[in-house]
Amino acid sequence: xxxxxxxxxxxxxxxxxxxxxxxxxxxxxxxxxxxxxxxxxxxxxxxxxxxxxxxxxxxxxxxxxxxxxxxxxxxxxxxxxxxxxxxxxxxxx
Amino acid sequence: xxxxxxxxxxxxxxxxxxxxxxxxxxxxxxxxxxxxxxxxxxxxxxxxxxxxxxxxxxxxxxxxxxxxxxxxxxxxxxxxxxxxxxxxxxxxx
Amino acid sequence: xxxxxxxxxxxxxxxxxxxxxxxxxxxxxxxxxxxxxxxxxxxxxxxxxxxxxxxxxxxxxxxxxxxxxxxxxxxxxxxxxxxxxxxxxxxxx
Amino acid sequence: xxxxxxxxxxxxxxxxxxxxxxxxxxxxxxxxxxxxxxxxxxxxxxxxxxxxxxxxxxxxxxxxxxxxxxxxxxxxxxxxxxxxxxxxxxxxx
Numbered sequence: 490x491x492x493x494x495x496x497x498x499x500x501x502x503x504x505x506x507x508x509x510x511x512x513x514x515x516x517x518x519x520x521x522x523x524x525x526x527x528x529x530x531x532x533x534x535x536x537x538x539x540x541x542x543x544x545x546x547x548x549x550x551x552x553x554x555x556x557x558x559x560x561x562x563x564x565x566x567x568x569x570x571x572x573x574x575x576x577x578x579x580x581x582x
Numbered sequence: 583x584x585x586x587x588x589x590x591x592x593x594x595x596x597x598x599x600x601x602x603x604x605x606x607x608x609x610x611x612x613x614x615x616x617x618x619x620x621x622x623x624x625x626x627x628x629x630x631x632x633x634x635x636x637x638x639x640x641x642x643x644x645x646x647x648x649x650x651x652x653x654x655x656x657x658x659x660x661x662x663x664x665x666x667x668x669x670x671x672x673x674x675x
Numbered sequence: 676x677x678x679x680x681x682x683x684x685x686x687x688x689x690x691x692x693x694x695x696x697x698x699x700x701x702x703x704x705x706x707x708x709x710x711x712x713x714x715x716x717x718x719x720x721x722x723x724x725x726x727x728x729x730x731x732x733x734x735x736x737x738x739x740x741x742x743x744x745x746x747x748x749x750x751x752x753x754x755x756x757x758x759x760x761x762x763x764x765x766x767x768x
Numbered sequence: 769x770x771x772x773x774x775x776x777x778x779x780x781x782x783x784x785x786x787x788x789x790x791x792x793x794x795x796x797x798x799x800x801x802x803x804x805x806x807x808x809x810x811x812x813x814x815x816x817x818x819x820x821x822x823x824x825x826x827x828x829x830x831x832x833x834x835x836x837x838x839x840x841x842x843x844x845x846x847x848x849x850x851x852x853x854x855x856x857x858x859x860x861x
Contacts, residue, residue, distance in 0.1 A: 494670070496674075527813055527817045533623055534720075540615060540655055541615065549661060553669035574586040581589075615728065627816065630817065631712055635708065636709055683860055708820065726804075731846075731847055738838055741834075745834070748831075749828075749831070754827060
């Protein structure tokens with residue numbers, strides 16, 4: 490896993506185990522699966538809209554948001570980003 | 583970048599520069615931005631549906647598909663996965 | 676309710692009560708809520724992609740598909756199109 | 769067209785021709801196609817999440833929102849709800 494993604498995943502998983510009052514990740518995890526799923530869907534829509542109707546920097550920004558919310562969804566389900574990388578490795582090797 | 587994601591990105595970017603007749607990635611890139619964007623949206627919907635209504639292995643599988651199609655979208659736009667990681671690093675450091 | 680939407684809704688609701696082997700609506704209802712929800716999400720993505728990247732006739736076609744799959748979702752939940760119209764009337768009168 | 773949908777469509781199309789400072793529809797039309805498309809996608813995601821993870825009243829509420837934003841998208845493209853109904857009639861007669 491990249492340093493960046495590894496650190497981001499570790500932080501998100503840490504917020505799940507040790508919630509913080511001032512953490513967006515903690516508040517999102519507390520909001521529950523329907524809300525987190527909705528955010529994943531919304532960020533994907535924003536990525537699509539950016540790709541078709543806006544500038545490049547917006548695509549990168551919205552896709553980063555999408556990856557972050559995907560990680561929060563994994564944490565909420567008790568899954569890990571390593572499992573996603575493993576699935577990619579299995580399918581594309 | 584992780585070995586897995588680094589290899590996957592390198593493969594996708596290679597298919598963009600050197601299209602292969604038997605490559606799904608090449609055919610997707612040839613289909614154009616509207617089609618690739620549609621796939622990103624569809625895989626996100628499948629991830630959401632899996633998270634709310636199906637089993638865990640399905641969530642991992644659909645999210646892996648989503649990450650792959652995001653990378654194809656980046657390649658189609660002339661962007662890179664490294665830019666997405668950089669955006670994540672900026673926002674979550 | 677318009678004649679067109681009224682007839683379409685009546686047909687969909689009839690397929691729910693009296694499934695037919697040769698009916699797409701019946702097979703969709705039999706596939707269950709996750710599959711029907713996925714179709715609603717996919718048709719919305721196709722509508723968005725058509726609006727931003729394709730021609731006008733495609734927008735109308737995909738939006739018609741979206742309305743149809745929304746009605747199937749309502750039928751699967753035991754809800755009605757009349758309730759959606761009623762909600763619109765309440766909010767926009 | 770139903771009285772409800774006919775009135776809603778007439779109001780939306782009127783706001784396009786005669787924008788009002790205090791109208792959400794007018795502000796949405798002024799925001800442009802990417803923003804309106806994004807709203808259509810988001811409302812569809814909320815409908816899917818409601819169908820799979822929340823109560824029935826939420827499904828009706830979010831679907832009504834989706835229909836409204838679809839109509840705004842049509843107005844923004846210079847299309848009409850009558851064309852959507854006509855497409856449904858052609859395909860399901």
